[in-house]
Amino acid sequence: MFIGYFTERPYQDPKSGYFGATGKSIMDLNVSNEIYDAQLGSDLYNRYLDEKIYAEEMGFDGLMLNEHHSTPFCMGGAMNVEASILARITQRAKIVLLGNIIPIWDDPLWLVEQLAMIDMISRGRLVSGWVRGTGRESVAHNVEPHYNWERFKEAHELIVKAWTTPGPFRWEGKHYHFRHVNPWVRPYQKPHPPIWLPGVVSRDSLMWAAEERIPYIMLATEMEPTRQAFQLYHDRAAELGYESGPQNIGYLWKVHVDETEELAEQTGRKYVQGPSNPFLAGNEGTTNQALLQLPGLTSRRRVLPTRDVATAARGGSAGPGGVLSRPYEQQIADYTIISGTPKTVIPKIRHVLETIRPGSIFFWDGDGAMTHDDAMRSLRLMGQEVLPAVREIADELDLPGPFEVDPATGKPYVAQVNGPADIPAEAVVADD
């Protein structure tokens, strides 16, 4: 079992109009950065890094980051900057990027170099996920939504080739054209850092992950449709002649642990407070309908069973009684939020693991209106009581993570961090 820690790093400032309190529009993309408070921003960036250091100390295997643009709900507009810092100030945990929004950059070679440097500085701790991004990302960086999927696949091929094939070589593709590909920095991990794919909606992406034998991580989707989507992955793997397992699938959801049940409820409710976040059920804010319908961004037909849930999570079509703005109580009832003391949280996590059978899990905590103290209390209790218990459960349920069983082969995972074969082993700098 691989256990990661995640927060979306919200810009927590009541002046930014929680629930429209300022009277200004909080519609997606409409919140002006004129209210940005530099002191607060600086404090929050440092807070979230501090929490990541503590998460490592408390025994998490992975420190997960994500990236969104032009929005207060996620401050990680340049996630690779945070990852670079973690590469140097943490020692053991994987730095899990879920992920770089590869279709929105016209120059994927810049990512080739940045990510290889992060892998180098962290001495091989990078997990390099890709995402396709939401409409907000295509608009914020003005990249053709209709070529999102084509650009995703071509950028992936180009990046992997640049990491694995000695240069210089030329790349004359449909969307990317480079006459001289020869980045000096090459990744620490061989043949390249693991690539994972998170998602919520697109059947194309999930099928592609299965075809590429890339682990697929479902983000805060409801349990039953998540299980169904993973079954599609396993079925596709079987068609392709390989056996996928828990090592191929991961699940992220909201888990908070606290000292008392009262405190856990009080703090758990903060998931649905704070800056509006279209991905935080219960506090989606005013979603921008046009952004949800950006032409060609995802197939209108090839969607996953989680579509209804995810569409609602993005402020989509769910009407009264649907899943949009699900109240806290309902999310507690269906386990998409687990908040409690270690004693009550552990059996609920077991239920999720039994239902979905993931090899990787990510606890989404410290979000919404939760304070640094809220986040640190939870991290401490997770480290002291929850993580050891979850590891035992995972062993009992036979849920190996992707660093125990290789998702591509189904065989025991062997880390390959030595230099290329033509570099003598003694020339490779040893770990501290």
Added chain:
Amino acid sequence: MATGAQAWTEQSVEAAGVSLQMVKGGSGAPLLILHGELGHQGWLRCHEALAQDYTLHIPSHPGFGATERQEWIMNMRDLAGWYLEAIDDLGLHGSNLMGFSLGGWLAAEMAAMSPDTFNKLVLVSPAGIRPPEGEIYDMFLAVAKEFLTAGFYDTASAPEFLDICPDEVSPELAEAWEIAREEACRLSWRPYMHYPALPNLLHRLKRLPTQIIWGREDEIVPVSAAQVFNDSIPGSGLTIFDNCGHNPHVEKTDQFLTTVKSFLTS
């Protein structure tokens, strides 16, 4: 104005390797009409009136309506090049050419590439040039209904508005809009709805009689672009209607018809 109903048909015709969905009606000299970013709006009063004197050919561009998208067409110049060959195949050399909005931009590109192909050119609130004042409305940050509504100065005084944009949108119409928006997106995302070199290229229209029509209150393509078109096309005429948005053919139908008929017969 004569009001006798003109028959029109819709069929699939082969042109330049594509099965082209084509609305055809009327009689007289050919008039090729290029629709805008949300596709053919239906047979309107302006079509009915023009069909008295002209044979209207109203194709759905590749990627719009029932005409299949061509993957290789990645921008407006690609589409214009394809259309010139389609005109060869359709035997429409010497036609009059009229384009609306995105279709106006397309018509301008086609005419700049091959001015001798056409008899006369009418550009109705064309996209294609960055307005010196104001910006072209971002249709991809609006839903189709918002966009259509923004295209009128006063929807209440334009009876055909509800034909184009009904209160209750059928699933078929909603799907047609989404198909159109996706192809419009492919043709116009970056730079948005214009091509920087177009003003320079339009000088080639010096021998092609051209009429430009605009609504003064156009919120989709600001009227400041009209003057650039006018200045860029030697000898072109420019008519601007007051109290009129992006759809002069719907909002000021009578004035529109007077202007067009007078230009085409002059």
